[in-house]
Amino acid sequence: MVTGPDGALALPWLRPVLDQALQQVRGHATLVHGPGGVGQFELAIVLAQSWLCEAAGPAPRPCGRCAACHLMQARMHPDFLLLIPDALREPLGWQMEGEGGAKDGEGKKAKPSREIKVEAVRGAIDWSQQTSSRGRGKVLVIHPAQAMNLIAANALLKTLEEPPGALRLLLCAHDPDSLLPTLRSRCQRLLLPSPDRTVALDWLAGQGVQEPQVLYTAAGGQPVEALAMLRAGIDAAGWRRLPQALRHGDASAFAGWPLPRAIDALQKLAHDLTVAAVGGAPRYFDAGALPAGATLAGLSDWQRELRRAARHDEHPWNASLLVEALVLQGRALWPASGPAPRGAGGGRIATLAHR
Numbered sequence: 413m414v415t416g417p418d419g420a421l422a423l424p425w426l427r428p429v430l431d432q433a434l435q436q437v438r439g440h441a442t443l444v445h446g447p448g449g450v451g452q453f454e455l456a457i458v459l460a461q462s463w464l465c466e467a468a469g470p471a472p473r474p475c476g477r478c479a480a481c482h483l484m485q486a487r488m489h490p491d492f493l494l495l496i497p498d499a500l501r502e503p504l505g506w507q508m509e510g511e512g513g514a515k516d517g518e519g520k521k522a523k524p525s526r527e528i529k530v531e532a533v534r535g536a537i538d539w540s541q542q543t544s545s546r547g548r549g550k551v552l553v554i555h556p557a558q559a560m561n562l563i564a565a566n567a568l569l570k571t572l573e574e575p576p577g578a579l580r581l582l583l584c585a586h587d588p589d590s591l592l593p594t595l596r597s598r599c600q601r602l603l604l605p606s607p608d609r610t611v612a613l614d615w616l617a618g619q620g621v622q623e624p625q626v627l628y629t630a631a632g633g634q635p636v637e638a639l640a641m642l643r644a645g646i647d648a649a650g651w652r653r654l655p656q657a658l659r660h661g662d663a664s665a666f667a668g669w670p671l672p673r674a675i676d677a678l679q680k681l682a683h684d685l686t687v688a689a690v691g692g693a694p695r696y697f698d699a700g701a702l703p704a705g706a707t708l709a710g711l712s713d714w715q716r717e718l719r720r721a722a723r724h725d726e727h728p729w730n731a732s733l734l735v736e737a738l739v740l741q742g743r744a745l746w747p748a749s750g751p752a753p754r755g756a757g758g759g760r761i762a763t764l765a766h767r
Contacts, residue, residue: 421454421458422454423451423454423455423607423615423635423636424611424615425450425451425607425608425611425612425615426451426454426455426458426604429455429602429603429604429605430455430458430459430462432602433455433459433602434459434462434473437459437600437602438600439599439600440575440579440580440581441572441575441580441581441583441598441599441600442459442580442581442582442583442599442600442601442602443557443583443584443585443588443591443595443596443599443600443601443602444456444459444582444583444584444585444602444604445584445585445586445587445588445601445602445603445604446586446603446604446605446606447586447604447605447606447632447633447634448586448634448637449631449632449634449635449636449637449638449640450604450605450606450607450634450635450636450637451604451636452555452556452584452585452586452604453504453555453584454636455602455604456553456555456582456584457484457494457553458474459582460484460492460551460553460580460582461473461474461480461481461484461492462474463548463549463551463580464480464484464489464491464492464546464548464549464551465478465480465481466478466479466480466481466546466548467481480546480548487506489546490545490546491544491545491546491548491549491550491551492550492551492553493536493539493540493550493551493552493553494506494552494553494555495528495532495533495536495552495553495554495555496528496554496555496556496559497524497525497526497527497528497559498524498525499523499524499525499526500526500555501524502524503640526559527559527560527561527564528554528559528560528561528564529561529564530561530563530564530567532564533560533564533567533568534567536552537567537568537571539552540552540571540575540576540577540579541576541577543577544577544578548578549577549578549579549580550577550578550579550580551579551580551581551582552579552580552581552582553581553582553584554568554581554582554583554584555583555584556584556585556586557583557584557585557591557595558585558586558587558590558591562592565591565592565595566592568595569592569594569595569598572595572598572599573598581599583595583599588601606633606634607635609628609633612628612633612635613625613628613635615635616628616635616638616639619639619642621638621639621642621648622647622648623648624638626648626651626652627639627641627642627646627647627648627651629695629696629697629698630646630651630677630680630696630697632695632696641673644669644670644673645668645669646669646673646677650665651677651697652697652698652701653665654677654681654697655681655697655701655702655703656701656703657739658678658681658703658739658742658743659703659743659746660743661739661740661742661743662739663732663735663736663739663740666735666739667732669735671731671734671735672722674731674735675718675721675722675735675738676722678718678735678738678739678742679715679718679719679722680695680696680697681696681697681742682711682714682715682718682742683695683696683715684696684697684702685702685706685711685745686708686711686715688702688704689706689708689711690708703746705746705747706745706746707745707746707747710744710745711745713741714738714741714742714745717738717741718738721734721738
């Protein structure tokens, strides 16, 4: 939940940005941007709730007590619409009761899409043209905006330029440059900076995160992402184990991890090993935990393979075999480990791991 019953924010560092937005945002379209994993989505939702809040007088918004706030908290406000990829509904806690997911041609549950498709955008446009039910306008949130494919983004342009009635649009993006210039130019920008480290660590500790500094660092200073890692089964002890597990080719360190999380962790490890090899400071792991001696040429090859695996992590891989293959290739970064077993290097990874 983004706000409590008294309107208090679940992410305390959002308050200054929210107050700024309520005072300064006057346009009908706003682009909320900044580092991923610091609360872009949460800010967009609470800003929408603030605009729709029906509290009287100058009380801070959202009040958390009026009928509109209750409807937002129950995800039933008729003047609010959220467009997100199906793949993000469960991670963001926005899976509505009774939603079972789409079916494929054989009647099996289809893999949730990572895209916001043109049909969803056109449906939102039709919704925006209907009269506001509660009289305070309508709010459409699109998160992340870069999930719209080219056709979907183009379908939104006219509504961005000439919104019907009192419609307000909130687009979220960690990388505004990834959006069409014609989208960016129609939006007022609202920057969400990274929160203060002390505030972020205190918040993580309050969420029950043990050794919060470890996961905070692992998440690149993004506290919401750090909490998501914990909820995906990644704790501080498991994270600290990874460098030596790689050094010994032990893929069991990733047992039970979602495949995208495992690949992301290996990419972060590859990054830090490369930085350490040229005398730099690692970003995601403790410098003392990184084994020395990895070859730069091997790191370059391994990173190329990890990028390939990341691009195709929605394919029907055998996840455990794919992770094992990537770990074994990583083990070969240290010449004393010997060559990686057959199937653990280069393009053979896909052959090994595909069902």
